[in-house]
Amino acid sequence: MKSKIIKLFLLCLLLASCTKGTLSNNDQQTDIERLISGNERFINGKSIHKNQTLLRVKEIKDTQKPFAIIVSCSDSRVSPEIVFDQGLGDLFIIRTAGNVLHDYELGSIEYAVEHLNVKTIYVMGHTNCGAVKAMLGEDNGHPVPGHIHSIIEGLKNEPEIQAAIKNKAQSKNITEDAVEANVKFAINQIRTSEPILKEKFNKKETQIFGGIYNLENGKIKQLTN
Incomplete structure (x- = not known):
């Protein structure tokens, strides 16, 4: 009986040590490293699902301290908390179809930067984006009804997308180039x-990164700024 108690005690110490090691590694990583390593865990089937318990709910009930802002598409197949293997209170997320940003969305980003002291922003597009495909379809004469039209117009007015469309003849995949x-x-x-x-940004108090989430394999390709 005494031997079993000792073994149980040693096991508890080992588990505590492992948990502490995981937390320490997170503390030593930069914000972007936390996002990249989280996606690597996700695509390798090694997600740790940290901060996804009722205990975490209670820990953050009075305050939030997200370490990154994620700007992404509303597509149901692209869930930032899951693909970055993060939990409750870790990410401040703004999602719109096609990542289209207007005053409301920019105001949300400003709030997180100014009042929550978030220093890292990550813009994540994804392959085979429906909003981008609709924009390219409308460009070929297929109208889009209702308020969806404002999303399409927002995309069409982006200079970078206009440049991609202009070079369509040289493109191997115009949809992914536009994304x-x-x-x-x-x-x-x-x-x-x-x-x-x-x-x-001028004061170098905030940094921004971008990437493309692959719907086929879950991997996020990092884009150079």
Whole structure:
């Protein structure tokens, strides 16, 4: 009996040590490293599902301290918490069809930067984006009804997408080129948004990254700024 108690005690110590090691590794990583390593765990089937318990709910009931802002598409197949293997209170997420940003979305980003002190922003597009495909379809004469039209117009007016369409003849995949152009436009839009965000970037108090989530394999391709 005594031997079993000792073994149980040693097992508890081992588990505590492993947990502490995981937390320490997170503390030592930069924000972007936490996102990248989280996606690597996800695609390798090794997600740790941290901060997804009722205990976490109670821990953050009075405050939130997300370490990154994620700007992504509303597509139901692209869930930032899952593909980055993060939990409750870790990410401040803004989602719209096609990552289209207007005043409401920019205001949400400003709130997280200014009031929650988030220093890292990540814009994530995804392959085979329906909003981008609809925009390309409308460009070929297929109208889009209702308020969806405003999303399409927002995409069509992006200079980066206009450049991609102009070079359509040389493109191997115009949809994916337009998706990447859309992410780059959003990055520039956020970086130059006045007065709050532009000032933060000029002072190097905020950083921004971008990537493309692959719907076929779950991997996020990092884009260079």
